[in-house]
Amino acid sequence: MSNPVYLALDLPQIEPAKALLDKVKAHIGGVKLGLEFFCAHGGHGVHEIAHMGLPIFLDLKFHDIPNTVAAAMQAVHVYEPSIVTVHASGGRAMMEDAKAAAAEGCKVVGVTMLTSLDENDLAQAGVGGTPHDHVMRLADLAHDSGLDGIVCSGQEVGEVRKQWKDGFFVVPGLRPNSNGTGDQKRVVTPRKARDDGASVLVIGRPISRADDPVAAARAIEATL
Numbered sequence: 001m002s003n004p005v006y007l008a009l010d011l012p013q014i015e016p017a018k019a020l021l022d023k024v025k026a027h028i029g030g031v032k033l034g035l036e037f038f039c040a041h042g043g044h045g046v047h048e049i050a051h052m053g054l055p056i057f058l059d060l061k062f063h064d065i066p067n068t069v070a071a072a073m074q075a076v077h078v079y080e081p082s083i084v085t086v087h088a089s090g091g092r093a094m095m096e097d098a099k100a101a102a103a104e105g106c107k108v109v110g111v112t113m114l115t116s117l118d119e120n121d122l123a124q125a126g127v128g129g130t131p132h133d134h135v136m137r138l139a140d141l142a143h144d145s146g147l148d149g150i151v152c153s154g155q156e157v158g159e160v161r162k163q164w165k166d167g168f169f170v171v172p173g174l175r176p177n178s179n180g181t182g183d184q185k186r187v188v189t190p191r192k193a194r195d196d197g198a199s200v201l202v203i204g205r206p207i208s209r210a211d212d213p214v215a216a217a218r219a220i221e222a223t224l
């Protein structure tokens, strides 16, 4: 892929979302439509964005019993996504069935530990060890379940890439500088994530909330 940046189009209104995408599309490689977009605009909104010509990453983070996730995976064939997310903590049978139900050529990736969490959050949930341990454990499970790759932070992607050489790794929680990490706790720069082996760089607010989104997208592209 020439440009690994997928813009997270987390916007509550469809027309501003389309206008933003139209402005920055020359400087990104794809678009990520997540829970906020899907709940606000539904399948119709996905089709409208797909018509703009960029690959679609449908980030609905499926997490349910295997039968339900497999049916949901079949239902999203209609959007022809290039990437779909499930939660790796949904377990082996769920991931196996999700991958079996995915369309040919669609990458199914397992969300390991959200980039908004740190070691304290793990401890509060009763999970021992470091984020690194937790991500590596779930990466092994996702690999053994036949997924194409995982979602993890840029702080782990280098180690995961060493273990899973042909994996497809999606990295969010990216900040081009130290300003405004917001709700993200495990952040790195886009350049570091790419150098450490990320396949896709998910970037939202550093572009969508910038005073000049085109300049922001261009500046990120120039660092890669």
Ligand SMILES: O=C(O)c1cc(=O)[nH]c(=O)n1[C@@H]1O[C@H](COP(=O)(O)O)[C@@H](O)[C@H]1O
Binding pocket: 008, 010, 034, 059, 085, 111, 113, 114, 115, 116, 151, 152, 172, 173, 174, 184, 202, 203, 204, 205, 206
């Ligand atoms: O699956 C994701 O895309 C995801 C996983 C994760 O661990 N952390 C994470 O931030 N994301 C998504 O990546 C995007 C990050 O947005 P920004 O923090 O605005 O760049 C959001 O759309 C999140 O839903």
